Amino acid sequence: MAEEKKSILPKGLRDFYIEAGETTQFAGRFFREILFPPYEFREVIRQSYEIGYKSLPLVGITAFIIGLVLTLQSRPTLVSFGAEAWLPAMVGVSIIREIGPVITALICAGKIGSSIGAELGSMKVTEQIDAMEVSGTNPFKYIVVSRIVSTTLMIPVLVVIGDAISLYGAFLAVKVKGAVSFTLFFHQVFEALNFGDALPSVIKSFFFGFAIGLIGCYKGYHSKKGTEGVGRSANSAVVVSSLLIFIIDLMAVQITEFFGLI
Amino acid sequence: MNKETNHRIRLGIFVTTGIIFLIIALYFIGNNRNMFGSTFKLYSTFQNVNGLQPGNNVRYSGIDVGTVEKIEIINDTSVHVQMVVEEKLKEHIRRNSIASIGTDGLMGNKLVNIDPGTLDAPLIKENDEIPSMRSVNTEEMLRTLELTNQNIAIVSADLKDITRSVQKSHGTLYKVLMDTTLAEGMESTLNNIQSVSKDLSNITGELSSLVNSVKSGKGTVGMLLKDTVLPSNLQVTINNVKLSSQRIADLSVSMTDMIQKINGSKGTVNSLLYDSALVNNLKQSMQNIQAGTDNFNQNMEALKNSFLFRSYFRNLEKEKEKAAKKQK
Amino acid sequence: MKEDVAYHVMAPEQKKYGDPIIEISHLVKSFGDNHVLRDYSLTIRKGENVVVLGKSGCGKSVLIKCIVGLIPYDKGSLKVFGNEISEIQQQELDELRAKIGFVFQSSALYDSMTVRENLEFALRRHGKGKSRTEVNALVEETLDNVGLLHAVEVMPAELSGGMRKRIGLARSLILKPEIMLYDEPTTGLDPITAKEISNLMLKMQLKYNTSSIIISHDMHCAQLTANRLSVMIDGINYAEGTFDELRKMNDPKVHAFFEIL
Structure with missing residues (x-):
């Protein structure tokens, strides 16, 4: 609670910088806390179940539909080029490289980010975080670190499973329109892929997960008093983490390009 | 406690599934790049590789048998291409098999085609070099076509000038x-x-x-x-x-x-x-x-x-x- | 204003109790321009129940949060068992906190855990080495003390306000603390439930032999539980004394608290 000073920056921009700085500090604290024991393994597993396993139905359905729709939508264009045979390759590359990770991360930002923001916000408001601290448990470790670790580890798993479901959806869409065997479809998909497509997309999923966890926890942990503060935490957690996902995605493209993986 | 164990089992299945999918995907991608299974190295020197890149396919009689591993410039007229080819191809590729740079389809990736040699030539061994053939590629073709087009354009422009000046004069x-x-x-x-x-x-x-x-x-x-x-x-x-x-x-x-x-x-x-x-x-x-x-x-x-x-x-x-x- | 500090000091009363275990002297805490604690001093002796009276938002909660180290104070001294809170390490602070039970205004039960897990939570850190049966026995014993043994597997969301308070009390008692800090224990409860809770607090104080600071503006609760009262006005210990002593005081600010009775 710093002294209110007249600032040359407009209020919105000032708030943005304050929040950016605080989020960085928050991330820094996460890395400090994660290094030293005690480690809250049980809580990490519990959160992983809540975050990872429980998001699977939503991610799975979304991924399946995206795979199906993407294939059906791309088909006419490729057909007009006479390049229908490229459909599996094209859809496979788009799903693995971009659509799978980003859609999964956005879905999770909506589902997990908001729930973390709201949960931590209400924990803050109802003094549960204080209660934890008083009872000798480091609430940052127990609540924040475990959640960020869980999102960081679970989003990539969700992305991989989502990709697989999405590809299956794409396969069904191709199969509906023309005879293609499962083997041929996946052969063509993997023929078009290389490590430069698969690995960066998995690696960036870790960052997506980290961003979702970090922003959700930050927003919840710094929630304003009152129920309105809880709602606002949940809302801004989703907005900021979604935005951050796109920024990370943009950076990932540039980095992979820099390393010549495109 | 029972509930928690149940959750842990589900989480375990979930994570394992994810990892298995990832491993399968990486295996298939790697398999396409001949990272697993026994392979051997083969070399060829080209004058121009026409944009061939490491990772491009190597085909023998139209079958994918390996990938391009490395491309080095030796001097201004020759480019050394190292290829990794499946072990079993040792029984098919001969010393006088000819490597050429081709394209997969009209606009597809570049690839190295190896045409079978004649039966009288000896089979190749590890690290052998096979002769290369300069192949016409679409790009070159298009380039020549373009030159021709330009010439035609010039000629017709001249003709136009002539007729115009004839008319005017x-x-x-x-x-x-x-x-x-x-x-x-x-x-x-x-x-x-x-x-x-x-x-x-x-x-x-x-x-x-x-x-x-x-x-x-x-x-x-x-x-x-x-x-x-x-x-x-x-x-x-x-x-x-x-x-x-x-x-x-x-x-x-x-x-x-x-x-x-x-x-x-x-x-x-x-x-x-x-x-x-x-x-x-x-x-x-x-x-x-x-x-x-x-x-x-x-x-x-x-x-x-x-x-x-x-x-x-x-x-x-x-x-x-x-x-x-x-x-x- | 400084001369107003420690308006009445009850010297004869103090002898009934043991050594001072919480010594607060000239404590200052401000949030920006909001000076919550200006110069607060209070001493709690062993076995003593002290009620801190004050209007809402005058900084009573801040005071007890300073005691457990949840909020760092700006100036002054705050000693618990002789340890200056602002100077001790995290490790020592955690050990100290194990001796302090804190009952939060909103009960602060962990929503995602059952009542049993709520109670066990404190044992994670401070009850290491206890076997499963020992833990179970301890949980059941404590719940039995607050009369809610049947609610052991219930989620906090299913409990009423009074029950939540009891569970909150049980949770802070499970480590058998020497000091109990109550943050508005009867706020938001109907008078009957509030009285039940006050009685329960008194009962627990006798059973576990604790010293307590009770933050409240509920005079019925204060009347029932307090050995001594401190009236906090404008961030200072405006008046101090037993319930009856303060009631008899002519000071209008102090008298205002007793008008509702």
């Missing part, structure tokens, strides 16, 4: 090509020439009879002309006149021929090309005519100057005047 060529009245005029000119030459032949006929009478020494004229120099000179003159008229006759024949051709043709590129030659001919012919008439003029002048024929020519002029008066 309204020079003789244009007139020759376009003006039928001119052609008619020319025809009439030639007719005139023809008639002139007829006249000429008449004159020469008269001249020769005159000369004959002179030779036979009739009258004072014959006396005077007994001197041998003069007749021979006269003979030369007359021969010249004859020659000139002969030439004019020839010319007029060829001229009529040409003009008929001009009239017949109607200005296509071919006829234009043909006609330019014709125009040259025409020009030359005109020059010849000029030269011929010049000679003729000279001869006539010489005749006029010769006092012997003065009176004859005076009579001729008088008759002409009379004729003119009569016409009036």
